[in-house]
Amino acid sequence: MKKNVVFGFLGNVLDRRGKGKRRWRHWRPTIALCHHADKPITRLELLYYQNDYHLLCEIIKDIKLLSPQTEVRPIVIDIADPWDFEQVYTCLFDIAEKYTFEPDKEEYYVHITTGTHVAQICWFLLTESRYFPAKLLQMSPPQPKDISASNNELNDDDILVMTPRGTMNQIDLNLHRYDKILTRFQHYANQATDLLKSGIATRNQQFNQLIAEIEQVASRSHAPILLSGPTGAGKSFLAKQIYLLKHNNHQIQGQFVEINCATLRGDGAMSTLFGHVKGAFTGANITRTGLLKSADGGLLFLDEIGELGLDEQAMLLKAIEEKQFYPYGSDKPIQSNFQLIAGTNKDLKQAIAQGEFREDLFARINLWSYQLPGLAERKEDIEPNIDFELARYAKEYGIMPRFNQQSRNAYLKFATSPQVKWQGNFRELNSSITRMATLAPQANITLQQVEQEIGRLQQNWQQTTKSYNDLMPTEIDEFDRCQLEKVLEICQNSASLSEAGRALFAVSRSKKQRSNDADRLKKYLAKFGLSWEIIHSNN
Incomplete structure (x- = not known):
């Protein structure tokens, strides 16, 4: 059988109960820990503060009386503030690093009944992450009726019988054993990915994998995210859904701020992004806050980031790294802690080679980079997106348009055919469905309307394709x-x-x-x- 080894704090409150032999009538968790025959403790690694040395000696002596086979190893700790998370975690982490664990010979436990709440949290984190390859033990006091109220002096035999044991509860952190918990977590994860897709059922494996990873990153990271893809692929929509996901999880409190960088030019670009002070340039009659400050505590989506000028790129990099920037015309920095999502349909690496985009900014925003597939690469998703667009039209206009079987099949056959490129992607599909829904008599989309719409799309694509x-x-x-x-x-x-x-x-x-x-x-x-x-x- 493996030996049972326990790590725990000496309880300078709970273990300090009563004087003389009267102390045996009180429940003391460290004593009770060693008084359970069903789990005999071979070794107790007992952490204590130097000021509690006399209490330590008394507890060791009492354990020897109750459980002679238990070896107590005192470990003196030096923590100036037991409520300081960093100090406590560092101390326990150092103990784990230096300790020689032999899991093939010994079973390890961490006693979390004693110590501050901060210590209990640190024990949990270090055990869950397997720095301590252990299980958690929680001691609970006995019911008052189980404790003798006799005032008679106790001899050694009485001590063995009358010492309050309470109950010992083992907390196993192996969540794989708990199917109900895992099912609930999986349900939550599915809700999150559905939010990112806005409930649209997708049959595209690549897109499903991409959304699943974005959900994990959005839930766990505050680093910038770069969304690449053709115009109309859904970059702006996805950025808004990421914001909603983080906001619903209470990870972000500020607002969602969006700007298309292609609309920014000259002094107006600096002013729009970083704000300006009154008189900074001609026409600056009042002070302006700027979008970066408006996004403080929230999420900033810079679409078409490749269109930003080099000066704006330099200031943006500083704002991302230092959480501060200077408004145009000001020498006083402004603080703003925002998460950035950038969108682009350009090849930023090529833009770097041509001197149009800063390499250091690209490196900073490229930690999490995702290429969104266009509609032509997700043709299996065209049918559910058609239904989504019809439902969206019904919600906006109060009329539910419908295809008949013949018209639906004709439109689907065209929309999913290899020669159809969907140059405007989901935006173009939305426009196509909206046109047919608007012109549909009694909200019924006929075969004639589908044929007219196909002709309109083909004509538009022929006119816009470069020779x-x-x-x-x-x-x-x-x-x-x-x-x-x-x-x-x-x-x-x-x-x-x-x-x-x-x-x-x-x-x-x-x-x-x-x-x-x-x-x-x-x-x-x-x-x-x-x-x-x-x-x-x-x-």
């Missing part, structure tokens, strides 16, 4: 022109950079153990001053 000549460099060899035209054709007919890369390098990639088709295509386009964003900028 190859618009993208072709002015000076290029005919050899390169022929090759580049084919590459551009495949890019324009692909839903993503990765999809185009797979089509272009299908043979060579099959001969490699590992490949990065998207990066290979990106480098090829860069030779001609092109990028995926440029090719699809009018889409």
